[in-house]
Amino acid sequence: MSTQREMKERNPWHRPVTIIITVIGVIAIVTLVTVLVIQNRTIAQKYKYGIVLDAGSSHTSLYIYQWPAEKDNNTGRVEQKHHCQVAGKGISSYTATPYKAGESLISCLKEAKENIPQKMHPETPLYLGATAGMRLLKLENSSASDEVFKAVEKTLRGFPFSYQGARLLAGQEEGAFGWVTVNYLDDRLTQGLETTGALDLGGASTQISFVSDEYNGSESPDNAVSFRLYGYDYTLYTHSFLCYGKDQALRLALAHQTKSGPTAITDPCFHNGYNETRHYAAVYDSPCVSDQKPQIVSETFIHLGGGNFTQCQEVIKSIFNFTSCRYSRCSFNGIFQPPLQGQFGAFSAYFFVMNFLNLTDTSVPLKTVMQKLSDYCATPWTQIKKEHDIPLKYLAEYCFSGTYILTLMMEGYNFTSETYSSIKYIQKIKNSDAGWTLGYMLNLTNMIPAEAPDSPPLTYTSYVSVVTVMAILLFVIFILILYSLWPKFNTEPKII
Ligand SMILES: Nc1nc2c(ncn2[C@@H]2O[C@H](COP(=O)(O)OP(=O)(O)OP(=O)(O)O)[C@@H](O)[C@H]2O)c(=O)[nH]1
Numbered sequence: 001m002s003t004q005r006e007m008k009e010r011n012p013w014h015r016p017v018t019i020i021i022t023v024i025g026v027i028a029i030v031t032l033v034t035v036l037v038i039q040n041r042t043i044a045q046k047y048k049y050g051i052v053l054d055a056g057s058s059h060t061s062l063y064i065y066q067w068p069a070e071k072d073n074n075t076g077r078v079e080q081k082h083h084c085q086v087a088g089k090g091i092s093s094y095t096a097t098p099y100k101a102g103e104s105l106i107s108c109l110k111e112a113k114e115n116i117p118q119k120m121h122p123e124t125p126l127y128l129g130a131t132a133g134m135r136l137l138k139l140e141n142s143s144a145s146d147e148v149f150k151a152v153e154k155t156l157r158g159f160p161f162s163y164q165g166a167r168l169l170a171g172q173e174e175g176a177f178g179w180v181t182v183n184y185l186d187d188r189l190t191q192g193l194e195t196t197g198a199l200d201l202g203g204a205s206t207q208i209s210f211v212s213d214e215y216n217g218s219e220s221p222d223n224a225v226s227f228r229l230y231g232y233d234y235t236l237y238t239h240s241f242l243c244y245g246k247d248q249a250l251r252l253a254l255a256h257q258t259k260s261g262p263t264a265i266t267d268p269c270f271h272n273g274y275n276e277t278r279h280y281a282a283v284y285d286s287p288c289v290s291d292q293k294p295q296i297v298s299e300t301f302i303h304l305g306g307g308n309f310t311q312c313q314e315v316i317k318s319i320f321n322f323t324s325c326r327y328s329r330c331s332f333n334g335i336f337q338p339p340l341q342g343q344f345g346a347f348s349a350y351f352f353v354m355n356f357l358n359l360t361d362t363s364v365p366l367k368t369v370m371q372k373l374s375d376y377c378a379t380p381w382t383q384i385k386k387e388h389d390i391p392l393k394y395l396a397e398y399c400f401s402g403t404y405i406l407t408l409m410m411e412g413y414n415f416t417s418e419t420y421s422s423i424k425y426i427q428k429i430k431n432s433d434a435g436w437t438l439g440y441m442l443n444l445t446n447m448i449p450a451e452a453p454d455s456p457p458l459t460y461t462s463y464v465s466v467v468t469v470m471a472i473l474l475f476v477i478f479i480l481i482l483y484s485l486w487p488k489f490n491t492e493p494k495i496i
């Protein structure tokens with residue numbers, strides 16, 4: 001019994017002081033790890049916000065972006081939180097009543113207030129960028145465009161956000177920011193990976209942007225945009241074709257078919273049986289076609305459908321000018337374009353149209369895509385109307401729009417049946433819409449640094465794990481040292 005008690009007394013784990021040290025040690029480790037986890041999580045849950053209004057030619061959209069508060073400079077962390085489509089047409093359509101352009105934005109701005117925590121409103125930047133619709137209005141009537149901007153600005157200033165301005169984007173900016181958005185969301189910029197080109201088809205203009213090894217900006221410098229992003233240099237080729245968005249391209253095609261001022265036309269880009277009376281004044285009411293207006297014989301003409309893809313292609317080819325090129329190579333209308341290179345993301349109307357036509361799969365041979373579109377165009381209008389329940393104005397135009405997209409790509413930009421598969425029709429990347437707005441905000445908030453940011457060598461999880469393991473290890477070592485020293489403390493002092 002006495003040896004057992006002796007052993008117990010000699011075993012440090014049975015001494016109260018050891019037990020107390022152990023309990024304190026365990027509490028310390030648990031506290032340390034808990035503090036680490038809670039501290040970091042609280043920070044990660046705080047978000048910052050930014051709002052961009054895309055005042056396009058056909059409509060305005062409001063986008064809210066969010067990113068973790070402590071990660072302003074980090075990679076790929078900005079995401080789209082909310083999208084609101086403004087009711088009605090684009091702001092450039094309010095020339096007669098400019099204040100209504102401002103009013104049209106109110107309901108989406110109210111939605112933005114609800115979607116962003118109130119205390120963050122004053123520090124949330126608010127931008128409005130206008131594109132081709134306002135570019136055309138400025139050409140047509142610059143004071144009317146100023147009035148629209150004034151009205152819009154008044155509304156934006158009435159909200160509690162940090163208003164940063166409403167302005168007209170240059171075509172190069174529109175193209176370049178669309179390219180930044182696509183490559184940022186795909187995480188290509190931080191890694192210095194080969195970038196993806198961007199194809200944007202709007203209502204009034206269309207943009208093509210890509211990096212080509214054969215383009216350094218010396219030939220046709222107007223098409224060059226240079227960036228240094230995350231430590232990598234890019235010289236981007238970009239061009240915006242005003243009047244070649246799909247709504248203005250339709251006007252160009254109609255203008256081509258009504259040159260002589262006829263009372264009726266049979267348009268191969270519309271379905272057989274389609275029959276609509278159109279006003280010359282309405283068709284030619286745009287700076288893209290106003291100079292081609294025929295000497296009016298009649299106020300209206302009858303727009304009949306012919307439903308013939310091949311003939312439609314011919315009509316569309318005639319809206320491009322391939323005759324003059326003062327550079328080494330051109331796309332169309334005498335605009336320089338270097339050789340196509342790499343993958344391309346095609347968004348906005350490219351996606352809406354090809355998605356409606358079930359033609360977004362670019363691994364399908366181009367010949368098959370053309371055959372399917374040809375069959376669609378040849379389908380009678382009565383049958384098309386029966387098969388789809390969408391507004392007739394939009395439904396009527398898909399044959400034209402699909403043919404326009406393929407012709408623009410193949411004849412205009414020089415894609416071939418081989419390179420067609422390098423195009424991907426996209427709407428969103430990781431839940432954020434493809435378009436210029438995100439790139440625009442990233443640029444204006446300096447969220448893409450020129451140099452690669454110093455990133456912590458460990459991920460958050462490895463950091464917590466390493467600290468936990470090290471704390472446990474130190475504690476074990478401490479106990480072991482204590483244990484090895486124990487007999488010395490425990491031995492009776494020797495009497496010499
Ligand atoms: N089918 C379909 N068409 C759409 C949709 N949204 C927009 N469109 C049409 O597609 C075309 C291009 O739309 P957007 O990309 O929004 O063009 P936008 O920004 O208004 O015009 P730009 O100022 O030229 O960029 C327009 O003719 C629109 O009417 C949609 O959801 N479905």
Ligand SMILES: [Ca+2]
Nearest residue numbers: 056131202348
């Ligand atoms: Ca647009």
